[in-house]
Amino acid sequence: MSPRWTKLLVIALALSLFAAACGSNDGGDEETTEVTTGQTEEDQQQLETDREAGEATGEDERDVETGPVHGGKVVYGIEADSANPWAHYAVSCAISCLLIYRAITDPLFLTDVNGDIQPYLAESLESNDDFTQWTVTVRDGVSFHDGTPLDGAAVKYNIDTCRFSALTGPAFLGLEDVTADGQTVTLTYSAPEATGPRSLLRERTCGHMFSPAWMATLANNPLNLPPFVTEEEAAELDLSGDPAAPVGLGAFVHESYTPGNGNSFIATRNPDYWRGDGPNSLTDEGLPYLDEIEFVVAVDIQGRSNGLRAGQFDIIHTANADEIKKYEEDGEFVLLQANDFGETSYIMLNVGAGENPTLAFVRGLDSLTMDPGDLNSASPLLQVSCRRALAHAIDRQRLADERGAGIVTPANGPFPPGSIGHLEDSGYPDFDLDAAATEWETCKADHGSTPISFTFNTTNDAFNVETNELVASMWRDAFGDEIEVSIAPIEQGQYIGLALAGAFQAQAWRNHGGVDPAEQWFWWSSATASPIDPSVPELALNFGRFQDPEMDAQFTIIRQNPDPAARQAAAEEVNRLFGQNVWNFWTTWTLWGVAANPRIQDLTDLEIPGFGPTIPVLGGRHHLTQMWCTDGDCQG
Amino acid sequence: MVADLDSGVAPATAATAEPAPAAIVDAGPENGSDAGAGVRRPKALGVMFWLAVGYLVVLVLAAIFAEVLPIKDPADTFSGTAKNGPSAEFWFGNDGAGRDIFSRVIYGAQVSLIIASVGATLALLIGGMIGMAAGYYRSRVDTIITTFTDATLVIPPLILALSLILFLDSEAARRVFILIVVFVLLSIAPIARVVRASTLVWSEREFVLAAKTMGARNGRIMFREVLPNVAPALISYSLIVMANLIVVEGAVAFLGLSVPPPTPTWGDMINKGRTDLEAAAHISLVPAAVMFLTVLALNFVGDKLQERYEPRESVL
Numbered sequence: 039m040s041p042r043w044t045k046l047l048v049i050a051l052a053l054s055l056f057a058a059a060c061g062s063n064d065g066g067d068e069e070t071t072e073v074t075t076g077q078t079e080e081d082q083q084q085l086e087t088d089r090e091a092g093e094a095t096g097e098d099e100r101d102v103e104t105g106p107v108h109g110g111k112v113v114y115g116i117e118a119d120s121a122n123p124w125a126h127y128a129v130s131c132a133i134s135c136l137l138i139y140r141a142i143t144d145p146l147f148l149t150d151v152n153g154d155i156q157p158y159l160a161e162s163l164e165s166n167d168d169f170t171q172w173t174v175t176v177r178d179g180v181s182f183h184d185g186t187p188l189d190g191a192a193v194k195y196n197i198d199t200c201r202f203s204a205l206t207g208p209a210f211l212g213l214e215d216v217t218a219d220g221q222t223v224t225l226t227y228s229a230p231e232a233t234g235p236r237s238l239l240r241e242r243t244c245g246h247m248f249s250p251a252w253m254a255t256l257a258n259n260p261l262n263l264p265p266f267v268t269e270e271e272a273a274e275l276d277l278s279g280d281p282a283a284p285v286g287l288g289a290f291v292h293e294s295y296t297p298g299n300g301n302s303f304i305a306t307r308n309p310d311y312w313r314g315d316g317p318n319s320l321t322d323e324g325l326p327y328l329d330e331i332e333f334v335v336a337v338d339i340q341g342r343s344n345g346l347r348a349g350q351f352d353i354i355h356t357a358n359a360d361e362i363k364k365y366e367e368d369g370e371f372v373l374l375q376a377n378d379f380g381e382t383s384y385i386m387l388n389v390g391a392g393e394n395p396t397l398a399f400v401r402g403l404d405s406l407t408m409d410p411g412d413l414n415s416a417s418p419l420l421q422v423s424c425r426r427a428l429a430h431a432i433d434r435q436r437l438a439d440e441r442g443a444g445i446v447t448p449a450n451g452p453f454p455p456g457s458i459g460h461l462e463d464s465g466y467p468d469f470d471l472d473a474a475a476t477e478w479e480t481c482k483a484d485h486g487s488t489p490i491s492f493t494f495n496t497t498n499d500a501f502n503v504e505t506n507e508l509v510a511s512m513w514r515d516a517f518g519d520e521i522e523v524s525i526a527p528i529e530q531g532q533y534i535g536l537a538l539a540g541a542f543q544a545q546a547w548r549n550h551g552g553v554d555p556a557e558q559w560f561w562w563s564s565a566t567a568s569p570i571d572p573s574v575p576e577l578a579l580n581f582g583r584f585q586d587p588e589m590d591a592q593f594t595i596i597r598q599n600p601d602p603a604a605r606q607a608a609a610e611e612v613n614r615l616f617g618q619n620v621w622n623f624w625t626t627w628t629l630w631g632v633a634a635n636p637r638i639q640d641l642t643d644l645e646i647p648g649f650g651p652t653i654p655v656l657g658g659r660h661h662l663t664q665m666w667c668t669d670g671d672c673q674g
Numbered sequence: 675m676v677a678d679l680d681s682g683v684a685p686a687t688a689a690t691a692e693p694a695p696a697a698i699v700d701a702g703p704e705n706g707s708d709a710g711a712g713v714r715r716p717k718a719l720g721v722m723f724w725l726a727v728g729y730l731v732v733l734v735l736a737a738i739f740a741e742v743l744p745i746k747d748p749a750d751t752f753s754g755t756a757k758n759g760p761s762a763e764f765w766f767g768n769d770g771a772g773r774d775i776f777s778r779v780i781y782g783a784q785v786s787l788i789i790a791s792v793g794a795t796l797a798l799l800i801g802g803m804i805g806m807a808a809g810y811y812r813s814r815v816d817t818i819i820t821t822f823t824d825a826t827l828v829i830p831p832l833i834l835a836l837s838l839i840l841f842l843d844s845e846a847a848r849r850v851f852i853l854i855v856v857f858v859l860l861s862i863a864p865i866a867r868v869v870r871a872s873t874l875v876w877s878e879r880e881f882v883l884a885a886k887t888m889g890a891r892n893g894r895i896m897f898r899e900v901l902p903n904v905a906p907a908l909i910s911y912s913l914i915v916m917a918n919l920i921v922v923e924g925a926v927a928f929l930g931l932s933v934p935p936p937t938p939t940w941g942d943m944i945n946k947g948r949t950d951l952e953a954a955a956h957i958s959l960v961p962a963a964v965m966f967l968t969v970l971a972l973n974f975v976g977d978k979l980q981e982r983y984e985p986r987e988s989v990l
Contacts, residue, residue: 339949358949360949360950361949364952433753440770440771440772441771498930500930500945500946500948501949503930503935503946504769504770504771504946507751507771507936508751508771508772511749511750511751511771511773511936514749514750515751525934525936527930527934527935
């Protein structure tokens with residue numbers, strides 16, 4: 039072929055690609071479906087009102103003419119893979135991980151539609167008079183997928199692996215002893231725990247139960263290491279178990295897992311589920327309805343969304359407001375939107391410095407240096423004046439409008455509207471360039487040199503990078519050449535690890551959804567602010583590594599005082615402390631969207647036996663056990 | 675020069691002893707025409723060639739003088755303009771963060787052109803020498819080099835680029851350097867093959883044989899006799915290599931592995947506009963069109979120059 043014809047061919051191909059890119063890919067003109075999303079104008083108005091108030095629950099309110107049907111396979115496009123899968127004491131468990139947990143196992147407690155935590159695998163929870171001892175009784179007759187019975191010993195084993203793990207252990211600080219007897223397990227605390235273990239053992243990482251027989255064969259199990267076993271005993275243990283092949287007791291049984299973007303976790307129907315219709319069913323409810331569920335990691339939101347539109351996925355989740363808005367305007371898919379008890383989007387700051395007497399006391403040391411390698415000592419973010427100046431320079435309303443499609447609202451603290459501790463005015467710095475300039479002068483004096491420079495990590499998702507470039511540009515607009523911000527896009531798999539290790543200065547983040555402020559204490563406690571020491575390595579749940587005795591005191595009230603008014607006042611004070619000290623730059627309240635092929639029914643409303651429906655969508659997660667497909671065929 | 679010759683006498687150099695190679699081509703009979711017709715007139719390059727050259731010159735000048743041009747800072751965001759289409763103030767519209775796409779396209783050219791031109795130049799030097807050695811010495815040297823280049827060419831370039839970037843790179847600050855190294859490694863093999871082929875032809879020519887007969891050393895023959903004849907085709911091919919490197923850089927940037935933000939690159943701009951293709955297609959399409967035109971122009975110019983300087987058996 040002559041060069042001229044080759045060029046013409048190239049041009050024609052390029053033009054056709056352009057045309058394809060410009061064209062609508064909704065496919066709605068040609069394809070019709072007998073199933074509708076059932077969204078009315080009134081529903082939309084109600085949703086907007088709820089969303090504004092932070093009370094969008096994400097409930098699937100479609101009217102269904104027929105009852106549930108067994109059969110079908112659902113493919114769920116999830117936003118990320120999980121590092122160190124799948125044992126709860128080791129995995130970096132964010133929303134995608136917790137969704138998979140909901141398929142393969144169950145927690146001891148579940149959150150109901152009112153935000154109250156109710157027994158689920160547990161039958162009851164009782165405490166002594168001073169709340170230092172709590173006894174959980176678990177259902178009799180429930181078995182793990184490998185046949186191991188769920189009893190007090192199994193629950194104790196689960197709790198022990200979590201409390202002695204370097205990753206999850208800090209969340210169990212204060213828990214002194216765990217004993218098991220028959221179907222009961224008793225937890226003894228060194229100080230009163232007014233809400234008991236329910237918030238830790240609900241549908242969060244360590245609330246989910248896994249087979250002790252499986253965990254006993256895992257090399258990374260802390261109970262398989264000294265001091266729990268001697269070196270000799272450890273050498274003789276059978277550690278041939280596969281941590282990537284979890285054994286739970288849930289509605290679906292792990293079938294296969296391949297790590298990495300584009301790969302999947304497949305789970306098939308558990309015929310002997312305790313809420314099923316098998317010989318060991320306790321409720322004869324026939325759950326689950328689906329034959330199989332596959333979770334496919336699709337990190338890029340555009341790829342995930344295109345996958346749903348193309349039929350590759352049947353459900354996706356996203357916290358990308360732009361994408362949620364597109365589905366809102368597209369009646370072809372079911373869309374659940376939820377921000378009730380939701381998360382906050384923010385920029386997390388590493389302020390680890392000085393000594394940590396609280397953690398030193400916990401560890402029985404004389405002193406503990408937070409930054410022995412001086413890795414963070416030059417960060418300007420250690421200065422509260424710099425943090426305040428930078429906070430004043432962020433136009434959160436603009437972020438909400440331009441990067442949140444106008445459907446999210448600016449955040450002013452860790453507690454969203456409707457949550458205990460939320461304040462209309464938390465004292466967090468407003469967008470005010472004059473105030474920013476004043477604080478900036480103090481910042482420069484405090485820091486001692488200009489330009490003020492730091493690295494700002496973001497996930498490598500193009501949308502997130504651009505959002506954080508906008509934040510950086512706001513700082514440049516306010517402070518000109520006196521600020522240098524290096525934006526570092528980080529691969530998703532490393533992201534949580536950097537936060538745990540303290541290897542960051544500023545990092546875009548999303549967290550703190552929950553129904554009770556007691557659930558948050560370990561994120562912000564001095565006792566969980568481990569040093570920045572890669573040589574150890576230290577893992578901190580208080581990622582920002584700030585220490586504040588006043589914050590610790592407020593959480594003592596929240597954890598120990600059963601009086602709701604006192605707990606609310608303490609939570610509000612926590613909010614104000616964040617406002618004063620600016621340990622994080624709050625940006626917006628997170629809105630989660632779950633978009634699905636309309637053949638998937640009952641996306642929400644799993645019933646808790648004896649306690650009514652569960653909360654529909656909490657922190658972007660909904661239950662999977664109750665889902666079914668029209669005619670038992672999810673793709674149609 | 676004297677030391678190069680065994681006789682110790684400085685004769686006329688091979689180059690001066692032979693007619694200039696270009697003159698040979700130009701003076702030779704063309705398609706069996708009468709040798710007495712005189713010097714062949716070079717084929718006209720055409721309007722499209724000069725349009726392509728003009729486009730490239732404007733692009734290169736804009737990229738070099740971007741700092742002094744009256745355009746907006748590519749990192750500045752303008753409130754209320756996110757995803758707006760072209761306007762009098764923002765000729766190419768605004769991206770998702772409200773930045774001026776026109777200015778980002780020009781600054782984006784800096785990265786693409788620097789990486790592509792430096793990469794192609796270094797690859798030209800290294801690949802050129804390797805290819806000349808293979809084509810001139812032949813036998814075992816040729817076998818070894820050809821095996822190496824063939825082996826390299828078997829691996830898909832984008833896969834090789836991504837693997838090398840991930841393997842070599844640890845800090846975003848060094849990304850430009852790493853990208854250049856990777857692109858040089860990618861380009862050596864194809865350039866070496868082209869140069870080898872050209873050298874095989876030229877090293878059989880009479881003036882080369884004459885130089886050998888006169889006792890000129892191999893190095894001297896390669897650089898004084900062969901290289902001047904291989905160079906025109908090589909330089910024109912390097913433009914095609916540059917075009918390829920711009921595309922590879924775009925692909926790497928699209929995957930988020932090129933220079934870190936906020937430095938704009940065309941591939942990164944296309945990537946960031948991807949989510950808005952339905953509502954604001956210009957965010958992706960403008961940088962895509964500029965990249966397309968640049969690659970087309972480089973290919974066109976390279977093709978034309980290659981046609982012009984390509985040695986033809988009939989002429990030789």
